[in-house]
Amino acid sequence: MIKIKKINFQGIKQKFQVAKPWDDVIIFVLNILIAIPVFIILHQNLINPNWPLNIDRVVLFIVMIVVIQVLLRFMRTIILFCIILYFLILIYGSTIGNYGFNSVFEDYNSIMYTMSDNPYPQDIIIAKLLPFPSKSKIINAIEYQNPKIRNFAIMATSKHFKDIKGYSDYRTIIQCFAVFKEINNRWNYVSDPKGGDYIATATESLLYFSGDCDDHSILMAASIKAIGGTPRLIHTKGHIYPEILIGTVTDLEKVNFLIKNILFVNESKEKKLFYHVDERGQIWMNLDYTARYPGGPFLSEEILGALTLN
Template sequence: MIQKKEINFQGIKHRFQVKKPWDDVIIFVLNVLIAIPLFIILHQNLINPNWFLNIDRVIIFIVMIVLIQLVLRLLRTIIILCIFIYVLVLIYGSTIGNYGFNNVFEDYNSMMYTMSDNPYPQDIIIAKLLPFPNKSKIVNAIEYQNPKIRNFALMATNKHFKGLKGYSDYRTIIQCFAVFKEINSRWNYVSDPKARDYIASASESLLYLSGDCDDHSILMAASIKSIGGTPRLIHTTGHIYPEILIGTATDLEQVNFLIKNILFPKESTDQKLHYHVDERGQIWLNLDYTAKYPGGPFMSEEILGALTLD
């Protein structure tokens, strides 16, 4: 009886065993496939010490590869079964769960793109912000409930990036980027009357898509807020520009990938994202009228005040 069971075990072992050198090839491929999602989880949850060239992440990835390789070599006699289980888990994640083949591909691309092309952070560390100039006039001019502003924003979302699928968690941000594209591609800079600071309402600037930096900021903020985005205005020496709330560092990785690969690939080629990190660790992306893509270079960085439109 014992001998029969041993024979059956040897038969099963022989059935699932892969001959050399294909077992080494399969082990290596399976190692990489397993390491990618595990590394993504670690990368997103571990504190980033900001080492030079992300050496800490490189070390983590190498250690993971070595450990997984050792485990897979111990299981090499049933390597086909391991592959079957791995594929089965991803199929389950793709159909019923929340993490499948497409998520592995998207997260890996996003993570690698961010690590290879680090966004350029501009941290806001200000002890005392000065009073925002013309604050009450600007707040009143941001007519985000005006039907004309809302309809303009809806037009932009139907004109740009409408068919993009697979990024439902970032739908609002993508639609706000559509508004950015529509405004910045058509904006005509016109100065205020001489020796007078003229504050135009959002609906007024919408008529000809023209005005100075504060007019642009007001229209951008109103349009973004009208479709659910969170904008704010930054006041510098002689300049005002809008920003949009992105969220966490993980959100920035996804947004960075979207901008550089899908939404604004030509405009952002070989460029970096420019953003601010507020006192709560939230990330705000630059939307200045001089920017060709969300997160374009700052026109002015000496911050004197910020006006957030919650």
């Protein structure tokens, strides 16, 4: 007779079991790591009732912690398997460029920053979960090292604000604003072909200064990066627009003075500047094609993702 060995489930169970009290510690840490991305996803997709002090979101986070803690306790016998699975998911997300280790770290900072006593919580970007649309195509289309883009940007800096003196610390930003002025003064909005999303390269849009919002954003980002600025693209519902890194609150005060008193006096007269503050406290200013001056009104404010070009 053929003897069939019995599988020692008890032995397998013990191999995946962590000794006390470390199992409780690991469960709690894993709980936090899981809760952060889940909370961000729910935060993005649930209607915000606008309760004072974001109490609804605080309650949501606490409920999530409790539920996940209970579930993990039921699974404590295979806790090592859960950890391995979690890290495999993050490794996969990091590899394909979606949600990975960096995203978890940044979203954790975002949550802490949002829950702090910040006077302008509406300016904080905490949503970076959804895949940026056509990300690889857009990155490839931002040809900031192409000589044609570089030469165009240099032409713009020679044409606008060349004689501004006394602001050497903000020379690069002033020159990027010159690029903004040149592009937005000439931009002609043209829709994509029906039934398709056409991604034009920066050099392609440079021919006629025409295209839709993503074409404008690509050309703006490429031109700004070509002369040392730091741009990023913001994805909202049905829209993409560019922003430029301004820096700190002190930098914002200087830039605000420059825009309203020297560079875009008529365009910005008696108007406010629109910008976002990220989870690190850095200020990004709107450069959309609909804006007549840097920091002009947002066309769409609900942010679904950000693509930063470092």
